[in-house]
Amino acid sequence: MYLNTKRHYLSKAICISSLVSLVAQILNAIARIIFSSHLPEPDMLNSAVFTFSVVTQVGVIAFIFIIFLSYIKKMRHLTNIINADDADEFAVLQKQYIPDSISTLRGESIYQLLEIWAVILLFVQTISLVSNYKYRNFVSELYDIIPMDNYENAVTFSAIYNSTHGFKYIGMFSAIVIGIFVTAVFLKDRFLKVLTTCITGFFVLAFTIFQMVTFYTQLKIISIVWTSVIYHGLETIGLIAFSIYLAKHYKGL
Numbered sequence: 001m002y003l004n005t006k007r008h009y010l011s012k013a014i015c016i017s018s019l020v021s022l023v024a025q026i027l028n029a030i031a032r033i034i035f036s037s038h039l040p041e042p043d044m045l046n047s048a049v050f051t052f053s054v055v056t057q058v059g060v061i062a063f064i065f066i067i068f069l070s071y072i073k074k075m076r077h078l079t080n081i082i083n084a085d086d087a088d089e090f091a092v093l094q095k096q097y098i099p100d101s102i103s104t105l106r107g108e109s110i111y112q113l114l115e116i117w118a119v120i121l122l123f124v125q126t127i128s129l130v131s132n133y134k135y136r137n138f139v140s141e142l143y144d145i146i147p148m149d150n151y152e153n154a155v156t157f158s159a160i161y162n163s164t165h166g167f168k169y170i171g172m173f174s175a176i177v178i179g180i181f182v183t184a185v186f187l188k189d190r191f192l193k194v195l196t197t198c199i200t201g202f203f204v205l206a207f208t209i210f211q212m213v214t215f216y217t218q219l220k221i222i223s224i225v226w227t228s229v230i231y232h233g234l235e236t237i238g239l240i241a242f243s244i245y246l247a248k249h250y251k252g253l
Contacts (some may be wrong), residue, residue, distance in 0.1 A: 007078075008246075009071040010113050010253050015243035017121050020063045022236040024056040044136050045143060057129045064125060068118035075111045104250040109186055120179040124172045124235065131168045138164070166207050166227035173203055173231045180242060187250060199238075203230050 035048035043049050105113075139161060146157045177196050184192035206226035246253045
């Protein structure tokens with residue numbers, strides 16, 4: 001069976017989840033400013049900043065779980081209204097008599113996409129939480145080996161810290177890109193397929209070729225790692241744009 005065109009469960013779930021992630025990123029940025037230490041150490045080693053980021057991350061995971069669980073329950077209820085044996089025949093009747101009032105995809109396909117995106121977004125946030133914890137341990141050990149007690153050590157530490165930073169995002173970035181590509185396969189959307197290929201290519205270039213941009217101040221060395229920028233942009237603004245695209249171009253998504 002098909003859904004009513006006014007039901008946008010998939011795009012709403014992705015959009016709300018991405019907005020929650022965006023808010024969390026903004027709160028983390030504010031926390032870095034508020035709890036900023038004047039010690040010559042990375043923000044990741046700042047206990048207050050790290051604890052705050054863990055709390056917000058757990059909150060994001062909980063929100064995403066609740067959001068998708070709610071929409072999946074609604075979808076399950078709708079798809080169970082019609083007996084499974086009659087679903088195909090009912091879908092044919094819908095296409096025949098109300099073609100302009102039904103969703104682009106059948107309800108079963110939308111249900112599958114909801115499950116796929118729930119797993120992807122929960123996986124991404126959980127892996128982010130775990131990788132941040134493990135990476136903090138690595139940075140702590142690195143800090144013991146190369147204390148930032150002079151300018152040369154600070155530059156060396158910063159170079160190692162930022163050059164290894166991109167590894168955190170490979171798995172999470174891949175999961176989101178695969179999610180978009182799978183959605184494109186369901187929809188037979190060539191634009192999304194090309195877009196994911198281009199984004200992946202840009203990420204690979206950022207990971208292998210692009211140099212980080214570094215700013216030196218009296219208190220800290222601030223670096224922009226492009227893989228981090230691409231991932232966090234895709235995770236938040238990118239997925240918000242993706243959800244809007246789905247809602248605008250596809251009925252009932």
